[in-house]
């Protein structure tokens with residue numbers, strides 16, 4: 191597609207609007223690229239105020255998945271879907287199954303999974319109508335909760351960043367701040383405590399903090415993210431919402447490395463350069479948080495946790511390669527990551543032009 195809906199130049203291969211008035215389903219499926227394989231990406235169920243906001247989100251998210259999957263070394267392209275509605279009120283078996291039928295109708299060009307507002311149990315329902323779905327329940331042969339390998343991958347990226355900055359991957363004695371100790375942040379704290387790091391956390395949820403305190407009594411707690419970014423740290427790990435690195439936080443960040451799970455950490459283009467100017471090493475978010483997609487994509491071959499974990503371990507080497515390319519080409523790591531992903535999409539994607547008998 192060269193000219194998008196609303197006249198946008200998006201570069202997407204395919205954007206499909208799906209509607210079923212009886213169940214109330216209104217969804218948009220965006221396939222950014224199938225250069226490396228079927229476009230895998232989750233389904234976001236969110237009460238967008240305007241259809242145009244949903245379209246903007248799905249176009250950006252599907253492009254992001256193409257880059258993430260490419261850099262993770264997966265034979266998968268990038269796509270994403272949004273269902274417009276309030277998941278608490280509008281989600282029903284019939285709506286999810288109607289959605290599943292639209293996914294099936296794309297014949298495997300798009301493979302769905304969980305995202306904000308959708309859960310493993312929802313994917314089990316979607317799977318009753320389509321085989322192009324991952325992130326189902328373990329009882330059903332699914333990969334289950336993807337936060338396990340997401341946190342593990344972030345930890346690998348952090349070790350690689352430590353090696354690049356300090357010449358040792360050992361995080362023992364390092365002060366690591368984790369902003370957001372939900373599904374991923376909580377597991378990440380466990381890896382850090384095991385590695386001997388001094389962990390400082392914050393979360394807007396008292397229950398999330400209580401859970402960390404109960405499991406890891408030695409962890410330090412600060413009241414909010416504003417305090418955490420000003421706290422002297424060796425590593426800052428944003429694990430809550432997007433936009434953690436912005437015009438307010440970057441100037442005051444007191445850390446040497448940023449490496450966390452949150453998607454879209456850079457609030458706007460240019461922040462990656464501000465981080466370089468402040469001497470802060472940024473491990474690109476979509477590189478280090480790819481453990482989750484590695485976990486759910488493994489389900490497509492019959493889920494094997496050990497195999498998926500081995501693949502997620504490779505995030506360590508890819509992070510090193512991204513820093514090395516950034517240094518060699520004189521660009522921030524975020525730009526280097528984009529270049530590596532684009533290179534793989536183009537070099538490996540091109541091979542399909544070799545006709546097989």
Ligand SMILES: NC(=O)c1ccc[n+]([C@@H]2O[C@H](COP(=O)([O-])OP(=O)(O)OC[C@H]3O[C@@H](n4cnc5c(N)ncnc54)[C@H](O)[C@@H]3O)[C@@H](O)[C@H]2O)c1
Nearest residue numbers: 336337340370372373374393394395429430451452453482
């Ligand atoms: N779960 C995965 O497999 C996965 C994969 C890739 C990326 N991510 C990204 O990682 C991040 C965390 O995902 P998750 O699955 O752990 O989500 P989650 O909802 O379980 O956890 C997020 C936590 O952040 C806290 N939080 C929200 N706003 C905050 C604020 N202003 N300050 C401090 N804490 C705040 C929430 O209370 C919650 O405990 C998200 O950005 C997500 O998109 C997750």
